Amino acid sequence: MKKLLVLPGDGIGPEIVAEAMKVIDHLKAAGGLELEIEQGLVGGSAYDAAGTPLPDATLEKARAADAILLGAVGGPKWEPLEIALRPEKGLLGLRSGLGLFANLRPAILYPQLAEASSLKPEVVAGLDIMIVRELTGGIYFGQPRGVRELDNGEREGFNTLVYAESEIRRIARVAFDIAAKRAGRVCSVDKANVLECTELWREVVTAEAASRPDIELSHMYVDNAAMQLVRAPKQFDVIVTTNMFGDILSDEAAMLTGSIGMLPSASLNEQGQGMYEPIHGSAPDIAGQNIANPLATILSVAMMLRFSLDRSDLADTIEAAVGRVLDQGLRTADIMQDGKRRVGTAEMGDAVVAAL
Ligand code: NAI
Ligand code: MG
Numbered sequence: 225m226k227k228l229l230v231l232p233g234d235g236i237g238p239e240i241v242a243e244a245m246k247v248i249d250h251l252k253a254a255g256g257l258e259l260e261i262e263q264g265l266v267g268g269s270a271y272d273a274a275g276t277p278l279p280d281a282t283l284e285k286a287r288a289a290d291a292i293l294l295g296a297v298g299g300p301k302w303e304p305l306e307i308a309l310r311p312e313k314g315l316l317g318l319r320s321g322l323g324l325f326a327n328l329r330p331a332i333l334y335p336q337l338a339e340a341s342s343l344k345p346e347v348v349a350g351l352d353i354m355i356v357r358e359l360t361g362g363i364y365f366g367q368p369r370g371v372r373e374l375d376n377g378e379r380e381g382f383n384t385l386v387y388a389e390s391e392i393r394r395i396a397r398v399a400f401d402i403a404a405k406r407a408g409r410v411c412s413v414d415k416a417n418v419l420e421c422t423e424l425w426r427e428v429v430t431a432e433a434a435s436r437p438d439i440e441l442s443h444m445y446v447d448n449a450a451m452q453l454v455r456a457p458k459q460f461d462v463i464v465t466t467n468m469f470g471d472i473l474s475d476e477a478a479m480l481t482g483s484i485g486m487l488p489s490a491s492l493n494e495q496g497q498g499m500y501e502p503i504h505g506s507a508p509d510i511a512g513q514n515i516a517n518p519l520a521t522i523l524s525v526a527m528m529l530r531f532s533l534d535r536s537d538l539a540d541t542i543e544a545a546v547g548r549v550l551d552q553g554l555r556t557a558d559i560m561q562d563g564k565r566r567v568g569t570a571e572m573g574d575a576v577v578a579a580l
Contacts, residue, residue, distance in 0.1 A: 230262065234542065239511070240521040325358060325492075342479075350458070351480060487521055
């Protein structure tokens with residue numbers, strides 16, 4: 225039986241994860257989903273209970289799981305701590321400990337929410353992009369790095385952009401496999417005109433595509449990609465790119481949708497294990513008030529069913545249920561519109577279960 229590790233985390237984390245668990249429990253009872261579920265500690269709440277944001281027990285349970293569902297970590301309470309003990313270290317430790325090299329960041333704008341975007345509805349309505357970001361390499365991890373003093377006494381900061389061919393090849397494959405189940409178009413984003421490392425990136429991605437007649441590959445420089453995302457975002461199907469470019473472009477794409485409470489994410493390793501979480505943080509400003517939007521976490525469950533649990537059928541079902549709830553006019557505060565019915569966190573979760 226497949227194993228799921230649930231890590232509610234901090235702030236609104238426990239509230240939104242509770243709603244996602246209602247969906248999972250319903251699918252276990254009525255959808256033929258077989259799943260063994262464990263709970264664990266991560267982030268600031270783990271620090272409070274165990275003195276570290278990532279207890280060994282959590283990492284062990286994570287290694288044994290097929291999928292991890294994470295709420296969010298962090299909050300002002302833990303900001304005075306030194307960096308190594310901060311809640312965010314829990315997340316980074318899970319990513320590196322499990323080798324989660326492929327970060328999947330969909331930017332989807334439900335037609336019912338087209339007015340939430342700062343762009344014109346006709347430019348973004350129905351937007352459905354998947355950004356595949358390399359997550360464990362590139363300039364965020366490359367050596368050497370640091371700040372050094374020059375002979376003249378001035379200081380110099382430096383980081384290194386480095387990718388091995390094997391790292392490029394495996395992220396390209398993830399993007400191609402995902403695109404094959406979508407429109408089949410992959411745009412690889414680089415800066416091959418300036419950076420040798422991404423010249424290699426372009427070469428390796430192109431070579432990898434040669435054996436994939438099902439994929440239509442294009443290339444774009446990152447500065448142009450940033451422009452195209454706000455000019456005509458619907459031209460993209462799947463974007464594959466480096467860690468840093470993906471960090472920036474995925475946040476840009478997310479904001480095109482104008483609804484941070486609606487977007488899920490996945491981080492996968494070579495064994496198909498995955499960590500699933502909403503893109504937003506722990507929202508301490510609204511924690512404990514039953515107003516957070518649980519849909520990003522519920523949609524993260526859909527991604528989990530599709531990418532780690534071999535149940536794409538149930539993933540489709542959840543996504544359709546979310547669409548129906550929006551059609552019914554139910555809205556949490558963050559996506560509230562005139563004439564719609566405002567509901568709280570728990571009511572939204574119940575509505576999705578009812579729609580299922
Ligand atoms: P945030 O994403 O937590 O919140 C930004 C704004 O969006 C806030 O006004 C918040 O109320 C709102 N918001 C976020 N999620 C929402 C939801 N589901 N429904 C309705 N409104 C929602 O980002 P912020 O404020 O920069 O960070 C807060 C804490 O979260 C910090 O400690 C930060 O380090 C941490 N963080 C954790 C992440 C993670 O666990 N993956 C990612 C980003 C931030
Ligand atoms: Mg970011």
